[in-house]
Amino acid sequence: MxxxxxxxxxxxxxxxxxxxxxxxxxxxxxxxxxxxxxxxxxxxxxxxxxxxxxxxxxxxxxxxxxxxxxxxxxxxxxxxxxxxxxxxxxxxxxxxxxxxxxxxxxxxxxKAPRIEGLVQFEGMGVSYCAVCDGFFYRGKEVAVLGSSEYALHEVKELLPIASKVSVLTNGVEPDADFPAGVEVYKAKISKLFGAEVLEGAQFSDGAALRFNGLFIAVGSxxxxxxxxxxxxxxxxxxxxxxxxxxxxxxxxxxxxxxxxxxxxxxxxxxxxxxxxxxxxxxxxxxxxxx
Ligand SMILES: Cc1cc2nc3c(=O)[nH]c(=O)nc-3n(C[C@H](O)[C@H](O)[C@H](O)COP(=O)(O)OP(=O)(O)OC[C@H]3O[C@@H](n4cnc5c(N)ncnc54)[C@H](O)[C@@H]3O)c2cc1C
CATH class of the missing domain: 3.50.50.60 (FAD/NAD(P)-binding domain)
Known part of the structure; x- marks a missing residue:
């Protein structure tokens, strides 16, 4: 020590x-x-x-x-x-x-990535800390925004708590090995959507993924x-x-x-x-x- x-x-x-x-x-x-x-x-x-x-x-x-x-x-x-x-x-x-x-x-x-809705949903589904806020999403579906070792670390924090964890790389090739069962979406995100709280992400190819919480872990x-x-x-x-x-x-x-x-x-x-x-x-x- x-x-x-x-x-x-x-x-x-x-x-x-x-x-x-x-x-x-x-x-x-x-x-x-x-x-x-x-x-x-x-x-x-x-x-x-x-x-x-x-x-x-x-x-x-x-x-x-x-x-x-x-x-x-x-x-x-x-x-x-x-x-x-x-x-x-x-x-x-x-x-x-x-x-x-x-x-x-x-x-x-x-700087946080510029994605429509990201600032709007901070504290309403968008979080910057899995260990702090993961508990609020127990049994729910969450996603991690990132592609590196730090994103993998946040995924591992969330796996025992959430019912499903996905990774959104926002157009970047992942450089960490995410565990089996974690789906990795590589498409660019065009916006985050939801009525009062976050409900999911829309990709630039028109597809959408629904989840309750998004944890930002871009870069280090x-x-x-x-x-x-x-x-x-x-x-x-x-x-x-x-x-x-x-x-x-x-x-x-x-x-x-x-x-x-x-x-x-x-x-x-x-x-x-x-x-x-x-x-x-x-x-x-x-x-x-x-
Ligand atoms: C283009 C540019 C020009 C500049 N010109 C000047 C100038 O002319 N004069 C001047 O006084 N200042 C200038 N600055 C500002 C100056 O560089 C910073 O104010 C100064 O470097 C800050 O020192 P720091 O130790 O706080 O952070 P940094 O120098 O940024 O060092 C941060 C350290 O933390 C490490 N780190 C970050 N995250 C992690 C992690 N998760 N794990 C492990 N390590 C991590 C990095 O690797 C790095 O070692 C300039 C800055 C830029 C970007």
């Missing part, structure tokens, strides 16, 4: 890891790729750069610095975070890691998805934190673009540092009270 697990290896996560490691606590960083910075052509507005660097050059320097300090960095996609004895359990495809505290630094929330689990599973407050897909980067859940912190704000490298680095100091304090107090 580690003291702290950081989800996300962008500027916020890597900055936090430096403070935690230097404080003598054990820390793991789990990140799936280079995040937003990988898309940035040139960074010219960050302190101390002699010449402009590409985003991927900047993040590689940060990762090298953390590794040289002894921070363990795991390249994996986090699919779930749940409560465990004395802390949290963080699941990747074929492993789980435990820690006393977790820091979410997964960057800006991805974003920080908001992971935070919601633990009961943390998320507003407009941004994790709510106080000035110390604490969420409303003890031991759960968030930093960087996933909390909103001006979404810059400088703020991500600063928030990562602040969150790390709060998490270090939390873990030390927890150890003392034992």
């Amino acid at each position: 580690d003291d702290i697990i950081i989800v996300g290896s962008g500027p916020a996560g890597i900055s936090a890891s430096l403070y935690i490691k230097r404080a003598g606590l054990s820390v793991k960083v789990i990140g799936k790729d280079g995040g937003s910075l990988e898309k940035a052509d040139k960074i010219q507005n960050y302190f101390g750069l002699e010449k402009a660097l590409s985003g991927s050059e900047l993040i590689q320097i940060g990762i090298k610095q953390a590794k040289e300090l002894g921070v363990e960095i795991i390249t994996e996609e986090v699919l779930d975070i749940s409560y465990a004895d004395e802390g949290f359990e963080v699941s990747v495809k074929s492993d789980t890691y435990k820690a006393s505290a977790v820091l979410l630094a997964t960057g800006a929330a991805r 689990a974003a920080a908001g998805d992971l935070a919601r599973k633990l009961g943390a407050n998320v507003v407009d897909n941004k994790i709510s934190v106080n000035a110390d980067m604490e969420t409303n859940i003890p031991g759960l912190y968030a930093a960087g673009d996933c909390t909103g704000g001006i979404m810059q490298v400088s703020t991500a680095v600063a928030e990562g540092a602040r969150a790390a100091l709060s998490a270090i304090d939390y873990v030390r107090k927890k150890k003392k009270s034992k």
